[in-house]
Amino acid sequence: NAGVMQNPRHLVRRRGQEARLRCSPMKGHSHVYWYRQLPEEGLKFMVYLQKENIIDESGMPKERFSAEFPKEGPSILRIQQVVRGDSAAYFCASSGQYNSPLHFGNGTRLTVT
């Protein structure tokens, strides 16, 4: 199955640690999107990347969060110095072209203790 692959499925971090979430897009897709679902809320857009470029980061928190999509390898969402409020489900999606329908992964559930 060449769907969007996210790992790990579950990630537990202590306050102050770093969290790294990985996303491999569908085969042939070069557009990647990250969404976050906080408890009791709907998914919200964070960032849109193409290979080696951030296209739209208007939904990213200003501090501690960063994303990359290198020429080789998966897209990485990095959260530095995690706090309890970062506990959420993080979903990655990909598309083959700009504004094509999104295909989502299963998500990574981050728990900060």
Place this chain on the structure above:
Amino acid sequence: AQSVTQLGSHVSVSEGALVLLRCNYSSSVPPYLFWYVQYPNQGLQLLLKYTTGATLVKGINGFEAEFKKSETSFHLTKPSAHMSDAAEYFCAVSGERGSNYKLTFGKGTLLTVNP
């Protein structure tokens, strides 16, 4: 700003009964509207979307939704539920005119289908 309200976090129907999942939105621009479905242990997949034109939109698996601007609604329906329809359903609105990716989702409605 955009927002989506899905009425009912959990809907239960009998097999063969009508499925109605409610979605109301607010948007500062003419909306693009979407329904996504998430089956157990899978990612979200697009069920259907409204952009412009015909207000009754047909999607996969016999689902359809009608855009009603006056009611700011985009309810999802299926005439006859099947056991395989059991899943979580998410309504979403585009945050920008013409954008398929900058979406704001509702909290989701879990649909269970009873035999």
